[in-house]
Amino acid sequence: xxxxxxxxxxxxxxxxxxxxxxxxxxxxxxxxxxxxxxxxxxxxxxxxxxxxxxxxxxxxxxxxxxxxxxxxxxxxxxxxxxxxxxxxxxxxxxxxxxxxxxxxxxxxxxxxxxxxxxxxxxxxxxxxxxxxxxxxxxxxxxxxxxxxxxxxxxxxxxxxxxxxxxxxxxxxxxxxxxxxxxxxxxxxxxxxxxxxxxxxxxxxxxxxxxxxxxxxxxxxxxxxxxxxxxxxxxxxxxxxxxxxxxxxxxxxxxxxxxxxxxxxxxxxxxxxxxxxxxxxxxxxxxxxxxxxxxxxxxxxxxxxxxxxxxxxxxxxxxxxxxxxxxxxxxxxxxxxxxxxxxx
Amino acid sequence: xxxxxxxxxxxxxxxxxxxxxxxxxxxxxxxxxxxxxxxxxxxxxxxxxxxxxxxxxxxxxxxxxxxxxxxxxxxxxxxxxxxxxxxxxxxxxxxxxxxxxxxxxxxxxxxxxxxxxxxxxxxxxxxxxxxxxxxxxxxxxxxxxxxxxxxxxxxxxxxxxxxxxxxxxxxxxxxxxxxxxxxxxxxxxxxxxxxxxxxxxxxxxxxxxxxxxxxxxxxxxxxxxxxxxxxxxxxxxxxxxxxxxxxxxxxxxxxxxxxxxxxxxxxxxxxxxxxxxxxxxxxxxxxxxxxxxxxxxxxxxxxxxxxxxxxxxxxxxxxxxxxxxxxxx
Numbered sequence: 001x002x003x004x005x006x007x008x009x010x011x012x013x014x015x016x017x018x019x020x021x022x023x024x025x026x027x028x029x030x031x032x033x034x035x036x037x038x039x040x041x042x043x044x045x046x047x048x049x050x051x052x053x054x055x056x057x058x059x060x061x062x063x064x065x066x067x068x069x070x071x072x073x074x075x076x077x078x079x080x081x082x083x084x085x086x087x088x089x090x091x092x093x094x095x096x097x098x099x100x101x102x103x104x105x106x107x108x109x110x111x112x113x114x115x116x117x118x119x120x121x122x123x124x125x126x127x128x129x130x131x132x133x134x135x136x137x138x139x140x141x142x143x144x145x146x147x148x149x150x151x152x153x154x155x156x157x158x159x160x161x162x163x164x165x166x167x168x169x170x171x172x173x174x175x176x177x178x179x180x181x182x183x184x185x186x187x188x189x190x191x192x193x194x195x196x197x198x199x200x201x202x203x204x205x206x207x208x209x210x211x212x213x214x215x216x217x218x219x220x221x222x223x224x225x226x227x228x229x230x231x232x233x234x235x236x237x238x239x240x241x242x243x244x245x246x247x248x249x250x251x252x253x254x255x256x257x258x259x260x261x262x263x264x265x266x267x268x269x270x271x272x273x274x275x276x277x278x279x280x281x282x283x284x285x286x287x288x289x290x291x292x293x294x295x296x297x298x299x300x301x302x303x304x305x306x307x308x309x310x311x312x313x314x315x316x317x318x319x320x321x322x323x324x325x326x327x328x329x330x331x332x333x334x335x336x337x338x339x340x341x342x343x
Numbered sequence: 344x345x346x347x348x349x350x351x352x353x354x355x356x357x358x359x360x361x362x363x364x365x366x367x368x369x370x371x372x373x374x375x376x377x378x379x380x381x382x383x384x385x386x387x388x389x390x391x392x393x394x395x396x397x398x399x400x401x402x403x404x405x406x407x408x409x410x411x412x413x414x415x416x417x418x419x420x421x422x423x424x425x426x427x428x429x430x431x432x433x434x435x436x437x438x439x440x441x442x443x444x445x446x447x448x449x450x451x452x453x454x455x456x457x458x459x460x461x462x463x464x465x466x467x468x469x470x471x472x473x474x475x476x477x478x479x480x481x482x483x484x485x486x487x488x489x490x491x492x493x494x495x496x497x498x499x500x501x502x503x504x505x506x507x508x509x510x511x512x513x514x515x516x517x518x519x520x521x522x523x524x525x526x527x528x529x530x531x532x533x534x535x536x537x538x539x540x541x542x543x544x545x546x547x548x549x550x551x552x553x554x555x556x557x558x559x560x561x562x563x564x565x566x567x568x569x570x571x572x573x574x575x576x577x578x579x580x581x582x583x584x585x586x587x588x589x590x591x592x593x594x595x596x597x598x599x600x601x602x603x604x605x606x607x608x609x610x611x612x613x614x615x616x617x618x619x620x621x622x623x624x625x626x627x628x629x630x631x632x633x634x635x636x637x638x639x640x641x642x643x644x645x646x647x648x649x650x651x652x653x654x655x656x657x658x659x660x661x662x663x664x665x666x667x668x669x670x671x672x
């Protein structure tokens with residue numbers, strides 16, 4: 001079950017590149033209605049997704065976000081600002097940015113953080129990286145565990161299935177957020193003493209691990225159900241009759257049939273993790289300074305809501321748009337992959 | 344029915360036992376001795392050992408867990424001789440910070456969280472279900488489309504952002520509402536409600552988006568079912584068909600999700616409490632975690648688990664009450 005080839009094989013069919021040849025071959029359905037073209041379910045799903053205006057808009061938003069996040073150092077080069085730079089001379093005696101709308105100027109496009117005097121745009125862009133990285137890594141980890149456990153339970157059945165079911169019930173009964181809140185600092189204390197400051201990578205890994213370990217249940221249930229219904233089908237029997245091993249049947253016969261719902265859960269897990277990661281950072285449990293983080297920016301802004309609401313607005317809007325775009329894309333993906341679902 | 348409840352209760356007890364074990368094992372794996380933290384800087388090794396013995400943390404872990412469980416159910420005592428300190432029945436230990444009994448902290452903090460959640464839940468259920476129902480009945484109209492758009496955005500909005508927006512608009516820039524505060528209901532119901540109005544609105548508006556989407560989808564599904572057609576064919580008024588027949592069938596999954604949401608929130612709405620500076624269970628957890636105040640963390644995590652498990656059972660029983668098709672066995 002520890003075959004590392006699952007995640008790539010899950011995401012590949014959703015890749016725009018995988019659908020590229022289809023785009024060029026099928027004729028316009030309106031222009032040539034008489035011509036019949038054979039299309040696989042995946043091709044149909046891709047066509048439906050492409051036709052969805054909402055999906056296109058959110059996909060563009062996300063691509064822009066990803067490009068901005070990846071190109072963060074480039075932006076630093078262009079503007080000549082580092083996310084840790086403090087422009088204290090641009091703050092007044094009370095630590096508030098000088099100028100309108102939180103100190104927006106030609107040098108600082110989104111103004112400065114009150115108190116510290118850091119550039120908000122740079123914090124935002126680097127925070128976007130933190131956010132996206134943690135969300136994607138956690139979603140992949142959770143899905144990987146979920147698929148592995150689900151396939152195992154569905155395929156093995158019997159006592160193993162009962163154990164997995166009980167494990168799922170148990171995990172669901174854990175107060176995830178409160179538990180994450182408690183576990184992350186305590187485990188950090190386990191590995192680092194008070195004096196040395198933990199490396200940012202360790203903190204990020206801890207967060208990803210916690211998210212992954214508590215969020216695999218939905219995927220596991222889904223995959224388990226699918227495997228149970230598929231394992232008795234003729235094609236599995238045929239493969240077995242042809243002498244295929246269990247590994248081949250699971251990875252080559254069953255997985256390709258259940259990638260669609262898995263892909264949908266992954267795409268809907270990412271916005272959840274973005275929101276939860278920011279929520280943890282919001283109570284100072286997420287990633288720590290100096291790693292920029294959107295949730296912590298909002299937390300820092302609480303004290304300035306009355307005097308400088310712009311400081312709250314920019315990171316808040318960023319998280320909102322990010323989560324909205326992912327949610328819309330996930331919904332569109334589900335609609336396109338499941339022709340029975342209606343809006 | 345009774346057999347079902349008893350069996351569910353047994354499973355619940357088992358689940359809670361495992362959760363408490365995991366929480367206990369994890370939190371007591373912390374290397375920095377709580378005795379050192381409590382004792383202060385000028386403590387000798389002998390002092391620390393004395394504090395450890397007093398807290399009972401010099402014993403082996405299984406024994407400590409047994410002590411903890413005993414404390415919860417029959418109470419326990421710390422130390423002996425002149426320094427004996429009795430901790431009566433639901434004993435959750437003492438805060439490492441100020442030696443306050445954890446039970447006392449929980450009793451102080453829980454009403455705040457309860458007030459936030461229950462008021463918010465009334466608002467989000469009333470708003471969400473009615474919005475979802477109306478837009479399902481007027482499917483395709485401008486009202487429906489507007490409702491879909493708003494709820495889509497609302498479902499992606501975060502409490503920590505929306506709460507601060509409301510705080511800015513309603514408190515700082517217009518002064519329409521006072522800054523949130525908690526006054527016990529028994530002291531003054533008016534001040535209680537006025538102080539919590541902002542958190543209620545924050546939770547109510549945001550969560551209602553989700554419930555509106557859900558109840559719209561459920562309502563559309565039930566409206567197309569045969570029993571609704573039969574009810575119409577019988578000549579019932581539209582109102583009776585919609586409320587007595589369709590809504591009653593549509594509401595079952597909503598009750599499930601609402602029950603679980605409320606159960607989860609009761610364990611601590613730490614974001615709402617942090618934004619508005621309310622001293623609830625969530626805030627207690629956040630503070631305790633920052634100081635590695637383990638007895639408090641242990642208590643709040645366990646309490647949150649108890650609420651979730653209890654909510655699950657309540658939901659299952661409610662199912663049978665609401666939906667006549669469900670039989671518990």
